[in-house]
Amino acid sequence: MPNVAKLALEDGTVYTGRSFGAEGEVDGEVCFNTSMTGYQEILTDPSYRGQIVAMTYPEIGNYGVNAQDVESGQPQLSGFVVRELSRRASNFRSNGTLDEYLRAAGIVGLAGIDTRALVRRIRSRGAMKGVISTIDLDDARLVNKAKASRGLVGRDLVQEVMPSESRTWDEGLNPWARLPGAQATPQSAEGPQIVAIDYGMKWNIARHLFDMGSRVTIVPANATSQQILDLEPDGVFLSNGPGDPEPLAYAIETIGGLLGRTPVFGICLGHQLLSLACGAKTFKLKFGHRGSNQPVQNLATGCVEITSQNHGFAVDEPSLPPQLEVTHRNLNDGTIEGVRHRTLRAFSVQYHPEASAGPHDSSYLFAQFRELLAAPTA
Secondary structure: OOOOOEEEEOOOEEEEEEEEEEEEEEEEEEEOOOOOOOHHHHHHHOOOEEEEEEEEEOEEEEOOOOOOOOOOOOOOOOOEOOEOOOOOOOOOOOOEOOOHHHHHHOOOEEOOHHHHHHHHHHHOOOEEEEEEEEEOOOHHHHHHHHHHHHOOOOOHHHHHHHHOOEEEOOOOOHHHOOOOOOOOOOOOOOEEEEEEEEEOHHHHHHHHHHOOEEEEEEEEEEEEEHHHOOOOOOOEEOOOOOOOOOOHHHHHHHHHOOOOOOOOOOOOOHHHHHHHHOOOOOOOEEEEEEEEEEEEEOOOOOEEEEEHHHHHEEEOHOOOOOOOEEEEEEOOOOOOEEEEEEOOEEEEEOOOOOOOOOOOOHHHHHHHHHHHHHHOHH
């Protein structure tokens, strides 16, 4: 029988359920994701570093896990919370269960709690620090540990997930992730050279860039602008990543040194860092945007895109400098979801157009980046 496990929040709330995955104790910021599928991509997304993720969909694990649907080399989050852990993994691509996967990765899981009550609390009071434990079941001690935990604000979590050295990427999209009838652009020595700065990049982004026919070089987040320019890029991609963007002074400085010298496209944390490099500020959202059903309006076309998102910070609109124009807006809360530079070849979005599992509404942005590479310098 599974052991008892508890989740304690800094506001004093304690939830008791059953453990799965690994035994132990972890802390993190407790947040929720509204996706119905894609739990393996969520588990391996480096943007979740330092977080305990609760899934709102009531049963998780029903299709198991496989070696292809990953966004990094291992699960990256601190802990995982579900209402009901499926007792059966049934899918022709599955080669293991979610329980086995988390146990092998050392990730603590909690099942059997009222996730609706947890989500309502986070939505009303905001994301909170918390602790999951299978080894200390004293409520008062766990609440104190949650209060004393580090949280996300002011921490540089990118250093924990970025690669240690540069590498060449040579993997395209899985056929299951392509739109019907879509084909990858054949690779050639004349394809554009894209340098992707890895702040905790999801591998599906690199797969999309490769499918554009690009030669893709991935560099660590602490690479300097001169080191990147020495690679003679036709364009630079700024990846997603975890945590608070404002402590990343080295990244902001690098982006500032690239603007005007090469086209730039940013996603998620990369969007926030591009905005900071242009003089904007960011702020922490009450409970963040995490899920695969976030409505975003493209202000140029008026079209609404259903998007996949995972971020707890956003660009502060009153601080936006005049050289940045808002291109996309979240229809739930009105926050900025995209910007472009008015005079330089640079743009970014807050959401994930490479989403898998997730909607394909925004995949056009990679084609837009390819067009920007060929555009004349403004």
